[in-house]
Amino acid sequence: MRILVTGAAGSIGRVVTLGLCDRDHEVVGLDLVPEPEGFTGNWHTVDCADADAVDAVFDEERVDGVVHLAGHPGEAALPASLTSHVLTTAALLDACVAHRVSRFVYASSNHAVGRTTRASLADGVLSDDALPRPDTFYGVGKVAAEALMRLYVDRHGLDAVACRIGSFLDEPGSLRALSTWLSPDDCVRMVEAALTAPAPGFAVLYGISNNTRAWWDLEPGRRLGYQPLDDAEAYAGRVAAAESDEAEAAHVGGPFAGEEFYRPALDLR
Ligand SMILES: NC(=O)c1ccc[n+]([C@@H]2O[C@H](COP(=O)([O-])OP(=O)(O)OC[C@H]3O[C@@H](n4cnc5c(N)ncnc54)[C@H](O)[C@@H]3O)[C@@H](O)[C@H]2O)c1
Numbered sequence: 462m463r464i465l466v467t468g469a470a471g472s473i474g475r476v477v478t479l480g481l482c483d484r485d486h487e488v489v490g491l492d493l494v495p496e497p498e499g500f501t502g503n504w505h506t507v508d509c510a511d512a513d514a515v516d517a518v519f520d521e522e523r524v525d526g527v528v529h530l531a532g533h534p535g536e537a538a539l540p541a542s543l544t545s546h547v548l549t550t551a552a553l554l555d556a557c558v559a560h561r562v563s564r565f566v567y568a569s570s571n572h573a574v575g576r577t578t579r580a581s582l583a584d585g586v587l588s589d590d591a592l593p594r595p596d597t598f599y600g601v602g603k604v605a606a607e608a609l610m611r612l613y614v615d616r617h618g619l620d621a622v623a624c625r626i627g628s629f630l631d632e633p634g635s636l637r638a639l640s641t642w643l644s645p646d647d648c649v650r651m652v653e654a655a656l657t658a659p660a661p662g663f664a665v666l667y668g669i670s671n672n673t674r675a676w677w678d679l680e681p682g683r684r685l686g687y688q689p690l691d692d693a694e695a696y697a698g699r700v701a702a703a704e705s706d707e708a709e710a711a712h713v714g715g716p717f718a719g720e721e722f723y724r725p726a727l728d729l730r
Pocket residue numbers: 467468469470471472473474491492493494507508509510529530531532533534535545549568569570571625626627628629630
């Protein structure tokens with residue numbers, strides 16, 4: 462497939478770009494910043510929130526699908542979060558419709574349901590039908606981006622997969638990450654499955670590895686063909702206990718559910 466990867470210069474974007482190329486896909490890169498050293502395909506230095514600029518990229522490139530990874534991966538004031546996650550998604554979805562690109566894969570986040578308490582989960586497992594329950598304005602942005610994807614699936618018949626990523630890291634470094642870790646190799650497996658699953662319509666999966674301590678449901682991903690192979694348990698011996706472990710275990714979103722993130726929505730400092 463020929464894939465437009467947004468945020469291709471970022472930490473997940475670089476791994477996904479290399480991984481898709483290794484699997485014989487062709488990647489067109491897009492980011493706010495110029496291409497990383499070694500990138501050999503077509504590149505567009507563009508703001509995804511700029512609908513005209515995004516449309517011009519689609520005019521120039523014929524792609525079969527979009528992997529939308531561009532966005533600020535943390536908390537911000539509400540307007541910045543909405544721009545980073547919702548407006549970028551909107552510009553890309555509009556371009557998909559206008560240019561008949563039918564597959565859209567999005568780096569959503571566990572923080573879309575981050576305020577869900579572990580104690581409230583049936584059988585202790587977080588399922589893909591958990592109601593939106595963001596833990597931050599970042600999470601609100603992810604909820605809204607997922608809602609937009611669903612709207613475009615319903616209106617225009619796109620196939621759109623929201624990958625609620627856990628902790629994308631070279632290796633897990635905390636007790637929480639022993640459950641929520643997504644290895645770089647599994648991340649590529651996840652994205653490729655989301656790109657190639659037959660007719661998913663709108664679907665949500667949890668982007669974690671095959672972790673022994675996982676309590677987020679891997680079945681929605683497996684139904685789409687995502688077969689994670691790595692397990693954070695291999696690193697458990699290197700993870701030291703921390704004072705924050707208990708508080709981080711209370712909610713899906715871990716530390717993002719903590720009071721240090723409470724701030725007014727329009728506090729732009
Ligand atoms: N890293 C994680 O563990 C994690 C977990 C859950 C979700 N995610 C999501 O995955 C995506 C990628 O995260 P990451 O960790 O690679 O972040 P990153 O900051 O390393 O990379 C993001 C990239 O997007 C680019 N970018 C930001 N805004 C843009 C815009 N408006 N237009 C074009 N490019 C833009 C940045 O320049 C950067 O290269 C984000 O949407 C993030 O919310 C990440």
